[in-house]
Every structure is written in structure tokens, then in C-alpha cells.
Amino acid sequence: MNIQPDAVRERGDGTVGKALDVLDRVSAFGRPVRFSELLETAPFPKATLYRLVQTLTSQGMLRFDADRGTYAPGMRLVRMAHAAWAQSxxxxxxxxxxxxxxxxxxxxxxxxxxxxxxxxxxxxxxxxxxxxxxxxxxxxxxxxxxxxxxxxxxxxxxxxxxxxxxxxxxxxxxxxxxxxxxxxxxxxxxxxxxxxxxxxxxxxxxxxxxxxxxxxxxxxxxxxxxxxxxxxxxxxxxxxxxxxxxxxxxxxxxxxxxxxxxxxxxxx
CATH class of the missing domain: 3.30.450.40 (GAF domain)
Incomplete structure (x- = not known):
């Protein structure tokens, strides 16, 4: 993965920066990922990471598969990525x-x-x-x-x-x-x-x-x-x-x- 663990803390981008960091990490795996895998690499305490993941999931930016216990990019993120591809x-x-x-x-x-x-x-x-x-x-x-x-x-x-x-x-x-x-x-x-x-x-x-x-x-x-x-x-x-x-x-x-x-x- 091409994510630098301390990048968010160094930038001081607050909650938004942390949420984007989580999205980057999920995407970088290239497959559905378990919370425990995210926790191993993320620079956040377990409670903070869990809160970020839950918020991103409720907003449609992540998708949770209850049967497998994994997270993947959500359809809202896919729509945004498509719009960015077309415009930028x-x-x-x-x-x-x-x-x-x-x-x-x-x-x-x-x-x-x-x-x-x-x-x-x-x-x-x-x-x-x-x-x-x-x-x-x-x-x-x-x-x-x-x-x-x-x-x-x-x-x-x-x-x-x-x-x-x-x-x-x-x-x-x-x-x-x-x-x-x-x-x-x-x-x-x-x-x-x-x-x-x-x-x-x-x-x-x-x-x-x-x-x-x-x-x-x-x-x-x-x-x-x-x-x-x-x-x-x-x-x-x-x-x-x-x-x-x-x-x-x-x-x-x-x-x-x-x-x-x-x-x-x-x-x-």
C-alpha cells in the first residue's frame, strides 16, 4: 500500500483528513478488508478508527458485508469517483x-x-x-x-x-x-x-x-x-x-x- 501512516497527523487535517485516510487505506487493499486489517496499519486508536468506519459506512462511502465482516468502497464513493474521472x-x-x-x-x-x-x-x-x-x-x-x-x-x-x-x-x-x-x-x-x-x-x-x-x-x-x-x-x-x-x-x-x-x- 502507498499510504504513509503519519501523513494525516502531520497535516493536521482533523476529522475530514482522518476519514479520507481511511478511505485511501480501504481502497489500497484492492479487495474487501476486515476491520482488524485496517487497525494494523491505521495511525488511529481502535475507538477512533471504528467511529470513522461507521460514519463512512452510514454515509455510503464504505460498504459493509455482514456475512464476511469486510469493508469495501461504497456506491456513493463510486459515483463520486466516476464524476471526478469525467471532470478532472x-x-x-x-x-x-x-x-x-x-x-x-x-x-x-x-x-x-x-x-x-x-x-x-x-x-x-x-x-x-x-x-x-x-x-x-x-x-x-x-x-x-x-x-x-x-x-x-x-x-x-x-x-x-x-x-x-x-x-x-x-x-x-x-x-x-x-x-x-x-x-x-x-x-x-x-x-x-x-x-x-x-x-x-x-x-x-x-x-x-x-x-x-x-x-x-x-x-x-x-x-x-x-x-x-x-x-x-x-x-x-x-x-x-x-x-x-x-x-x-x-x-x-x-x-x-x-x-x-x-x-x-x-x-x-
């Missing part, structure tokens, strides 16, 4: 362009946005011959070792980049994972020079990708798009043949979002 995500605007790119390249296509210091996958198209990998729409991933994450980091304003780099875990997933901010800054210079980012099996062994940032007319980072494949299908150099089609898709997405009111991400 690039996915509805990019949908047709992802379809077109996927049909041309025949490989997995990802659309992602930054969520604080992490990557949120907002849409995905599977390859003609799907490859098993971590990423799915709605999942959170690290920014420093994914193609989409690196593409977005490279075009952030320096003040925002400083804040985002501090938030990275720098966990070594593979032998090629970058594990400190200095290495990432060197990589960022290379990305800016090339105009695209590469994931050299940095998050998952055998999985690599090429990625482009999606920028607004003023250069603000709005998201990123990537084409992902397995190493047994070809090299990253060979995958660069997809760049013209990728750039065309990015241009079309950028053009379509000109009149769209998108949440301001300049503060990271």
Missing part, C-alpha cells in the same frame, strides 16, 4: 486518441497524470498480445522509475520539481532503478534534450516503455502518454519508431483540452 481527468478527452494510437502501434498504451509525488494511471489500452504488468487505470505508481512519471517530472517548474523529488521513495525495484535525486536530475536533462522519456526496466523486470509529456499551451504539465512493451518483443531503440504516432496523439490531446477547465497542478 484527461481520460475522456484522450479516449479516442488512445484508441487510434493503440490500433496503430499494437502495444500497451498508458495515460497518466501526477497525483502529488506519484503517478496516477487514468486510462490504458492493452496490446494486441497483452503483457502482464503492474499498471491499470486507477492505480498509483512511482514517478521516478516509470516512463510517464519521468516524462512529467522533466517538464515541471524547478520549484515544483524540488518538492516532488523530496516525495519520492527511491526504492530500488530493479538493477536499473534510479535511487536518488541527483541521478534523476541527470536523467531529466537527457529527457529534455531528447524530448521523450524511457523506462529501462526500472519498475518491472522485462517491461520497458517510451513516454511523452502532455503539456498545455503555456507549457504546464497536464499528463503523459506512453507505449509499453516487453523486452522479448524488441528493444527501446526499435520502439522509437512509434514516436511520430505518439507525438501526433499528444498534439491532438493538447489541442482538445485547450478549452477545458483542468485542476491547477502548479503547486504540485
Amino acid at each position: 481527468s484527461l481520460a475522456p478527452i484522450a479516449r479516442d486518441h488512445l484508441d487510434g494510437l493503440s490500433a496503430v502501434v499494437g502495444e500497451t498504451v498508458h495515460l497518466a497524470q501526477l497525483d502529488g509525488g506519484q503517478v496516477l494511471y487514468v486510462d490504458k489500452r492493452n496490446a494486441a498480445r497483452p503483457v502482464r504488468m503492474y499498471s491499470e487505470a486507477g492505480k498509483i505508481g512511482p514517478a521516478y522509475c516509470t516512463g510517464v512519471g519521468k516524462a512529467m517530472l522533466a517538464y515541471l517548474p524547478e520549484s515544483v520539481l524540488d518538492k516532488v523529488l523530496v516525495q519520492q521513495s527511491w526504492h530500488r525495484f530493479t538493477d536499473t532503478t534510479l535511487t536518488d535525486a541527483d541521478a534523476m536530475r541527470t536523467e531529466i536533462l537527457a529527457i529534455r534534450a531528447a524530448g521523450f522519456a524511457l523506462d529501462r526496466e526500472e519498475h518491472e523486470p522485462g517491461i520497458h516503455c517510451i513516454a511523452l509529456p502532455i503539456l498545455s499551451a503555456t507549457g504546464q504539465v497536464m499528463g503523459a502518454l506512453s507505449v509499453t512493451s516487453s523486452t522479448d518483443r524488441g528493444t527501446l531503440t526499435e520502439m522509437e519508431r512509434y514516436l511520430p504516432q505518439m507525438r501526433l496523439a499528444v498534439e491532438k490531446i493538447s489541442g482538445d483540452m485547450r478549452d477545458w477547465r483542468f485542476p491547477d497542478q502548479r503547486e504540485g
